[in-house]
Amino acid sequence: MIPVRGLCGARVGVLGLGRSGLSAARALEAGGAEPMLWDDGAAARARAEAEGFASTDLRDDVGRLDLLVVSPGIPHLYPAPNPVIAAAMRAGVPVDNDIGLFFRSLATPEWDRMDRPPRVIAITGSNGKSTTSALVHHLLSHAGRAAQLAGNIGRGALDIDPPGDGGVVVLELSSYQTDLARALTPDVAVFTNLSPDHLDRHGGMGGYFAAKARLFTEGGPDRAVIGVDQVEGRFLAMRLAEAPADDRVIRVSTAPPEGPGWTVSAVEGVLEERRKGRKVSMIDLRGIPGLPGAHNHQNAAHAFAACRALGLGPREIGAGLASFPGLPHRSQLVAEIGGVRFVNDSKATNVDAARQALRAFPRIRWIVGGIEPEGGIAPLADEAGAVAKAYLIGHAAERMAIQIAAVPQEVCGDLATAVARAAEEAEPGDTVLLAPAAKSFDQFTDFEKRGEAFVEAVRALPGRSDR
Structure with a gap:
């Protein structure tokens, strides 16, 4: 568990008691906060009470809170705010989610004594983010790096073990999670692609893209891996890069690369990495059973780029790609x-x-x-x-x-x-x-x-x- 830091003694409402809500409640309590829990569903409240938490109808108690933590499935703006969130906004109570709590709480004084402080890779996008996240985790583990997978896949972000020396946390983040988090500071951030989804929650495509883009604009990752097959990705890469050859941005595409920067492409099943206009590595993806089709080759390119940003070599990444078993429900x-x-x-x-x-x-x-x-x-x-x-x-x-x-x-x-x-x-x-x-x-x-x-x-x- 990652105990929540900086809220000792604070009254924190937790709205929504699914996986992320209960995870947040435990981490808040471990950090010395006073969690006040509510869910409109009686079954969810019963699960929380079975863990020893008391239910408090937050519709009547929002004004008592120092912070409100909201589960991702609860609308906070469109199509209409949940009544508890609307009351919090009227009362001036800050609203956050478990991802925001994670980023504000992950680093500890012990990191100063580590040879290699832990790193966080956060992955978002419309399609492929689960496979990309699982693939990054697999590649890191295959290479002998201590890695944990969490967020919108696997465990709740606050449920993981505190990472040790050289540890990596791989987070899959949905637009619901990036939209509301008050802190977003990954070391490496990945944007796979964008297609219409959840538009009712974001007021249209512009709001949906803005929610995804927050992962890159709020904290400023050390490296950004951006899928540039669509105009939104090209726009995001342009906003982040200081010059055409700025290698803090790794552009990923399913077309032959352009420009002098750091690029990873997957064209007709062949992954190719280029830096400063020169090819530096190549991997044939076509015979990998766990990665069938061009969309999975695109996922592999994003995962390759993310792992290269952490210093893994092309050969060890290639060996990991070949052994990837795939994910349930995804090809x-x-x-x-x-x-x-x-x-x-x-x-x-x-x-x-x-x-x-x-x-x-x-x-x-x-x-x-x-x-x-x-x-x-x-x-x-x-x-x-x-x-x-x-x-x-x-x-x-x-x-x-x-x-x-x-x-x-x-x-x-x-x-x-x-x-x-x-x-x-x-x-x-x-x-x-x-x-x-x-x-x-x-x-x-x-x-x-x-x-x-x-x-x-x-x-x-x-x-x-x-x-």
């Missing part, structure tokens, strides 16, 4: 049955993530659907050249079917039926791909449960041979 090879591969990409919850998944395999039986995304899935019709047939599921299955009417299709309704029908019709060489392009809340509590249901449905098929 996860579940099984191969009769020459047909079954791939779980349940994390493809928006159109751009599904687009990347559809580009990764040659002949696809596509399972798609859920809660219809803003703007629908019509853009994916242009990406369906490799799709032999689509099998639509979920609340919006019929509406989404109309949007991809040119694609051979069948409305199946539920996931188990879709898996069974796809498996029945698949031929050797096909890939049955779950890439929903939609959120899961119509039929599942989250994308993980949807992915687990896919795995269970595949394992129930006759003749399976798990890989």
